[in-house]
Amino acid sequence: MAEDTPEAEQKSATEHKPVYYGDYLRLGQLLSCQHPESERLGRPAHDEMLFITVHQAYELWFKQIIHELGSVQAAFAGPVLDDRALTPVVRSLDRVREILRLLIQQIDVLETMTPLDFLDFRDLLYPASGFQSWQFRLIEIRLGLRAGQRVSYDGKGFNERLNAEDRARLTKAEAEPKLIEQLDAWLRRTPFLSHEGWTFEEVYRDAVRGQLEADAAQLAANRTLAESQREAQLKRLERELARFDALFDEASYEALRREGQWHMSRQALQAALLITLYRDEPACQQPFRLLSLLMDIDEEMTSWRNRHALMVQRMIGSRIGTGGSSGHDYLRAAADEHQVFGDLFALSTFLIARSTLPPLPKALRRAMGFSYEDAPDAA
Ligand code: HEM
Secondary structure (H helix, E strand, O other), X not given: OOOOOHXXXXXXXXXXXXXXXXXXXXXXXXXXXXXXXXXXXXXXXXXXXXXXXXXXXXXXXXHHHHHHHHHHHHHHHOOOOOHHXXXXXXXHHXXXXXXXXHHHHHHHHHOOOOHHHHHOOHHHOOOOOHHHOHHHHHHHHHHOOOHHHOOOOOOOOHHHHOOHHHHHHHHHHHHOOOHHHHHHHHHHOOHHHEEOOEEHHHHHHHHHHHHHHXXXXXXXXXXXXXXXXXXXXXXXXXXXXXXXXHOOOHHHHHHHHHHOOOOOOHHHHHHHHHHHHOOOOHHHHHHHHHHHHHHHHHHHHHHHHHHHHHHHHHHHOOOOOOOOOOOHHHHHHHHHHOOOOHHHHHHHHHOOOHHHOOOOOHHHHHHHOOOOOOOOOOO
């Protein structure tokens, strides 16, 4: 029932003042942040407003992504992640993926500006560049892009092009846990890799080895391929087999890891395989969603990089960027190299058809499921 005494009215008025739309959103401040350089210099270029608006909209969305990643990382920060906490984690990652999709679409709006329109004000932007977006770098770092993995275009890091304040923020972020590391630690704690004498490692290794060897035999017998093609493909298969075997042997795994062929830990990747293969078991359903979302996010980031690179090629051809890079060439290389969850993608090579999947022991299936048999009302 509503309280309507004068005291109660006064109390609610001090706790919650009526809010006005424009004040709540600080529209006065927000809408006074668009200052085209071309106007300031007395040679107004109509499209610079679009250029500023699109960039600012990006930065707002980057802020939201960082906010979501913050809560995901906080959930992963403790020694244990309660399964119930996975629901908000999955929801935040889902949101990040959708925002990234939106960011790719925004390029269409920017492309209503033609290269000639852009030239009306491009010279006024030097040496500023999206390359200096600290929020974009923070997202990359938080996800787990390694400093040594970055494509460099002048032998220097991107940090060199940032002011002291932005550089300090990112240096701090580099020292903090990355989502990929937290994921690795969480996967390593997966309880179902062994159960009462049964080990995932043993049964799965045999099943996949059999599959990869059958692929090799099929390839060797394929007379439609030229000898050189067949040999090249067989070599690739052998490499994959070695990569797979290493997942079950610490010493060879570490050797491949040092070569950069794997990045996550062996135990974490085994757990990711188990979750992917047995994703229908209730205990694996949310973890599977989580892994899929991380791959989606990686994929959307790559799609954005590719889409941005294409737009840049369309806008400036093969000119160098305002930030000084080779422009399109640098951006394409970054799109190829800046994948974070590549190990999860690589696992697909080692999946086998569900029909050939080794069955889980009964007790383990029970442990991975929801059982209502002991519930008082069970029929
Ligand atoms: C006319 C439109 C645009 C052009 C011609 C353009 C051009 C470029 C170029 C040439 C680079 C490479 C660095 C350099 O030499 O400057 C770059 C990097 C970048 N730009 Fe853009 N850009 C445009 C729009 C945008 C928009 C709307 C965003 C959204 C925030 C953005 C974000 C970025 C980011 C984050 C990078 C760094 C990418 C990386 O290092 O992987 N750009 N841009």
